[in-house]
Amino acid sequence: MKNRMTRRAMLSLTAAGAALALTACGGNVGGSSDASSAEFPNGPVTLTVGQAPGGSTDLIARAAAEGMAESLGVSMPVVNKPGANGALATQEVAAMAPDGQNLILLNASLITITPLAVSEDEVVSLDDLDVLMGLSQDDYVMVASTESGVKNLDDIKNSDKKLSFGTTGVGTGSQLAQELLMAQANIDGTTVPFDSGSPALTAVMGDQVQVSTVQLGEAKPQIDAGTVTPIVVFSKDRNEFLPDVPTAIESGYEVPVSQYRAIAAPKGLNDAAKEKLVTSIQDAVATDTYKDFNKQNMLSPHEVSGEEVVTEWNELAAKYKELTEEHKISLAGK
Amino acid sequence: MEFFGPVLDGFNVVLDPTNLLYCLLGVVVGMLIGVLPGLGPAATIAILLPMTYGVEPVTAIIMLAGIFYGAQYGGTITSVLLRLPGEASSVVTVFDGYVMAKQGRAGTALGIAAIGSFFGATVSIIGLTFLAPLVASFALDFGPPEYTALAMLGILLVATISGGTKIKAIIAAAVGLFLATVGRDGFTGAERFTFGNLSLADGIDFVPIAMGLFGVGEILYNLEERHRVATAPMKVSNVWPKGKDIKEASGAIGRGSVLGFFLGILPGGGATIASLASYAMEKKTAKDPSRFGKGAIEGVAGPESANNAAATSSFIPLLTLGIPANATMAIIFGALLIQGITPGPQLISNDPELFWGVVNSMYIGNILLLIMSIPLIGVFVRILRIRAAILAPITALITMLGAYTIRNSMFDVLLVVIFGAIGYLMKKFGFEPGPLVLAFVLGSLLESNLRRSLLVLEGDPTGFFTRPISATLLVLFVVVAVWPMIKSVIDKRKSGSLAALATQEKEKENA
Incomplete structure (x- = not known):
C-alpha cells in the first residue's frame, strides 16, 4: 500500500513538473499573444x-x-x-x-x-x-558511374551498350529531366525508377545502373570524391557549385528542369x-x-x-x- | 601503430566530459523514444537537430548516433511486455519474448535481450573499427537482383519460422504481400487499391499494421477471454537471466551478432532480414525446434543481438561511402552537412577525429545502455502487475499515439483500429500476425527490386544466376525450400531399419 502511495505521489509530481514546463514555454514564446487575440x-x-x-x-x-x-x-x-x-x-x-x-x-x-x-x-x-x-x-545533375567509363554526354550517345538510367522516382524532376534529354539526344536507354535519391545514387556508385539523375546536394560529396562522374546539370545557367559542368541547355537541349x-x-x-x-x-x-x-x-x-x-x-x-x-x-x- | 594512433585519439575525443554528457543524453533520449512505438529515431533526431548547431560536429553526431542505437534497446521493452513491436526488426522478438513474459519470465527475456543487444552492438563496433572500409563495398555490390533474391529468401523464412500450422502461416503471409501492393505504383504512377484516397497513395505504413494486429488484436482477444474465465494476473517473478539461460542463449547471441553485422550494411531492409534470419537459424539448428514460439530464450537472444548489430553496422555505408542506409542515417547525413562536414568516401582521411570519435563513442554508449537497462528492467516488468483493466487502455493509447506520430495523420489511427479488428479475428481463428507483418515489409522490397532487376537485365531472368551474390542467395533459397522435404523423407526412412538408412545415405553420397 505504501508503495502505491509513493508511486502516486511521484506521478503527480511529474505531472506538476510537466505542467510547469509547459507554462514556462508558453510564457516564453507566447509573449505578445495575450495582448489582443x-x-x-x-x-x-x-x-x-x-x-x-x-x-x-x-x-x-x-x-x-x-x-x-x-x-x-x-x-x-x-x-x-x-x-x-x-x-x-x-x-x-x-x-x-x-x-x-x-x-x-x-x-x-x-x-x-x-x-x-x-x-x-x-x-x-x-x-x-x-x-x-x-x-x-x-538543381538536378546527371552522374555516371566511374566503371562505365562514361565521361560526357557524347560518350552516352555513342555507347555501344544499352545503358540503364536511374531516376529518383515517377513524377519527379529527375525523371522528367532525364527523359527529356534522352528523347532530344536520341539516347536509347532503360529508365529505372528508385524510391528516392539516395538509392539511385548508390546504384550508380556500384554500377548497378550506369547513369542517374539526382539532386546536386546529394551527389556533390560523391562528385568531389570522384566516385561518380558529373555529366550535365539541368538548370538554365551553370550551377555556382559546379562551374565546370556544362548545362544540358548549352549542349543544345531544351531541358529547363529544377x-x-x-x-x-x-x-x-x-x-x-x-x-x-x-x-x-x-x-x-x-x-x-x-x-x-x-x-x-x-x-x-x-x-x-x-x-x-x-x-x-x-x-x-x-x-x-x-x-x-x-x-x-x-x-x-x- | 599507424592504424591505432587515430583509434586511440578517438578515445580521447570520447572521454572529453562534454562528449560523454552528450553521449549519455543521446542514449537516454533514444531509449525513451524506443519505448514509444511510432515516434522513431528519425523523427526525434529531426526535431532535436537545432540543439546540435551550437556544439562541435563530433559531439553532435555522438548524441544523434546515441539516439539511434539507444532506440534499439528501448524497442525491445514494448515488444516483450506489451506485444508491441515498434519496428519491423523487432517483430520476431515478440514471438518468444511475449510468451516468456506471460510465463512470468519477462525479466529473463528483457535481461537476455539487453545482454544480446550489448554483445551484438559490440561485435558490430569491433567490426566497424577493423573492417569498415573493407566491407563497405558490400553495400555497392548489392543491386536490384541481389535484393530480389534476399527478399525471396526472407519471405521463405517467414513461412518456416511461424509457430502455427504452415498453411495458415502461408495464408497470412499472402495477405501481407497483398497489403504491400497498396499505394501508388513506383514505376508507372498508377493507383493500386487506394480507392481514390490520397492517404493511401504511399501505401500503408508498417506501424499501424503491427500495432493493430499485435497490440490491439491482443487486447480485444484478452477482453473476451476475461469474460469467459477469471484469469489470474500475470505472474511476475523478477528473475534475471541465470547462468543456465545465458549459456543456452550464448550461441544464438554469437550467431545473431555476426549475421546482423553483415546484413546491417545493406541499405534498406537489412536489419529486418537479419533478425528474421537469426530466428530461423536458431529454430533450424535447435535440437527441439518445437520450443520456439513457446518461450525459447534463443528466440529472443538471437534476433535482438542481430538487430542491434545491424543498427550499428548501418553506420558503415554512411561513414565510409557517404550513403545513408535508412531514414535516420539520412538525417545524420544532413546534420553532418550542417556542421560543414561532407559525409563521403573521404571522411575517414579528412576527419579522422570525427570518424573515430563517433565509432568509439558507441563502445561507451552501449556500456551506458547496458548499465541503464539492467536496473530499469526491474521497473518495467512491474508494468505486468498492473491490472488488465488499466493496462489495456494504456496500451491502446500507446498504439494510437505511435501510429499518429508517424505522419501526424488521423487516417493511420483509423488503420490501427481496423487492423486491430483483423488481428482479433486472426487470433480467434488461429492465424499468427507475424508472417503477415513480415511478408508485408518484405513484399514491397521484393516487388520493386524484381521489377527493377528485370529493367536492368532487359527482361532476361538468367541474369539472376550469372551474378555471383544473387546466384548464391538463390541457391540458399532452394536449399531452405527443399530441405524440409528431404528431411521428412529421411525421417520416414529412419523409421525403417537403421542399416537401410546407412546404405541409403551412402548411395546419396555416391550419387
Whole structure:
C-alpha cells in the first residue's frame, strides 16, 4: 500500500513538473499573444511539410522556420505529413482557416511535374493557396558511374551498350529531366525508377545502373570524391557549385528542369498577416545561418515574391506539358 | 601503430566530459523514444537537430548516433511486455519474448535481450573499427537482383519460422504481400487499391499494421477471454537471466551478432532480414525446434543481438561511402552537412577525429545502455502487475499515439483500429500476425527490386544466376525450400531399419 502511495505521489509530481514546463514555454514564446487575440500571430505558427523528416525539403523548412520564428516572436513548429508527394499535406493546409497560423512548404514539382504522372483528380492547384514567397532552387545533375567509363554526354550517345538510367522516382524532376534529354539526344536507354535519391545514387556508385539523375546536394560529396562522374546539370545557367559542368541547355537541349521551393498559406489571408509573414521570411533568409545552410546544401537562393512564384510555376507546368507532348514522353511508364 | 594512433585519439575525443554528457543524453533520449512505438529515431533526431548547431560536429553526431542505437534497446521493452513491436526488426522478438513474459519470465527475456543487444552492438563496433572500409563495398555490390533474391529468401523464412500450422502461416503471409501492393505504383504512377484516397497513395505504413494486429488484436482477444474465465494476473517473478539461460542463449547471441553485422550494411531492409534470419537459424539448428514460439530464450537472444548489430553496422555505408542506409542515417547525413562536414568516401582521411570519435563513442554508449537497462528492467516488468483493466487502455493509447506520430495523420489511427479488428479475428481463428507483418515489409522490397532487376537485365531472368551474390542467395533459397522435404523423407526412412538408412545415405553420397 505504501508503495502505491509513493508511486502516486511521484506521478503527480511529474505531472506538476510537466505542467510547469509547459507554462514556462508558453510564457516564453507566447509573449505578445495575450495582448489582443485578433492580431497576427496569435500563438505558434505551424509550418507543414509534405515530406518525411530528414529530406532536403524538410531541412529547408526547418532552416526557414528557425529564422521566421525569431522574426515573428512566436514558436514555429515544423510538422511532417508525408503522403502522395506532398499532395496530402497541401490539400489539408489549403482547406484550413486563412488566419496565417498554418503554412505549407511547397515543392514546385508537385505543381509542375506530378500532374504529368498522376490522374487528374489528384492534381493540386495553386489556386487554393496564397503563395507568400519563393525560397530556393535545387538543381538536378546527371552522374555516371566511374566503371562505365562514361565521361560526357557524347560518350552516352555513342555507347555501344544499352545503358540503364536511374531516376529518383515517377513524377519527379529527375525523371522528367532525364527523359527529356534522352528523347532530344536520341539516347536509347532503360529508365529505372528508385524510391528516392539516395538509392539511385548508390546504384550508380556500384554500377548497378550506369547513369542517374539526382539532386546536386546529394551527389556533390560523391562528385568531389570522384566516385561518380558529373555529366550535365539541368538548370538554365551553370550551377555556382559546379562551374565546370556544362548545362544540358548549352549542349543544345531544351531541358529547363529544377526543383523550386516556396512557402504558402491557405487562400484568403488578410493583408496585415500576409505582410508580417512575408517580412518574417525575408528576415529569415537574410540571416547568416540560413545563407550558410543554402551553401552547405548546394541550394541557389531564388527569393522571389509570391506572385512571381505563381507565374513561374504555372509557366513551367505549361512548358513541361508542351515538351513531353512534343517528344512523346509519358512519365507514367511506357 | 599507424592504424591505432587515430583509434586511440578517438578515445580521447570520447572521454572529453562534454562528449560523454552528450553521449549519455543521446542514449537516454533514444531509449525513451524506443519505448514509444511510432515516434522513431528519425523523427526525434529531426526535431532535436537545432540543439546540435551550437556544439562541435563530433559531439553532435555522438548524441544523434546515441539516439539511434539507444532506440534499439528501448524497442525491445514494448515488444516483450506489451506485444508491441515498434519496428519491423523487432517483430520476431515478440514471438518468444511475449510468451516468456506471460510465463512470468519477462525479466529473463528483457535481461537476455539487453545482454544480446550489448554483445551484438559490440561485435558490430569491433567490426566497424577493423573492417569498415573493407566491407563497405558490400553495400555497392548489392543491386536490384541481389535484393530480389534476399527478399525471396526472407519471405521463405517467414513461412518456416511461424509457430502455427504452415498453411495458415502461408495464408497470412499472402495477405501481407497483398497489403504491400497498396499505394501508388513506383514505376508507372498508377493507383493500386487506394480507392481514390490520397492517404493511401504511399501505401500503408508498417506501424499501424503491427500495432493493430499485435497490440490491439491482443487486447480485444484478452477482453473476451476475461469474460469467459477469471484469469489470474500475470505472474511476475523478477528473475534475471541465470547462468543456465545465458549459456543456452550464448550461441544464438554469437550467431545473431555476426549475421546482423553483415546484413546491417545493406541499405534498406537489412536489419529486418537479419533478425528474421537469426530466428530461423536458431529454430533450424535447435535440437527441439518445437520450443520456439513457446518461450525459447534463443528466440529472443538471437534476433535482438542481430538487430542491434545491424543498427550499428548501418553506420558503415554512411561513414565510409557517404550513403545513408535508412531514414535516420539520412538525417545524420544532413546534420553532418550542417556542421560543414561532407559525409563521403573521404571522411575517414579528412576527419579522422570525427570518424573515430563517433565509432568509439558507441563502445561507451552501449556500456551506458547496458548499465541503464539492467536496473530499469526491474521497473518495467512491474508494468505486468498492473491490472488488465488499466493496462489495456494504456496500451491502446500507446498504439494510437505511435501510429499518429508517424505522419501526424488521423487516417493511420483509423488503420490501427481496423487492423486491430483483423488481428482479433486472426487470433480467434488461429492465424499468427507475424508472417503477415513480415511478408508485408518484405513484399514491397521484393516487388520493386524484381521489377527493377528485370529493367536492368532487359527482361532476361538468367541474369539472376550469372551474378555471383544473387546466384548464391538463390541457391540458399532452394536449399531452405527443399530441405524440409528431404528431411521428412529421411525421417520416414529412419523409421525403417537403421542399416537401410546407412546404405541409403551412402548411395546419396555416391550419387
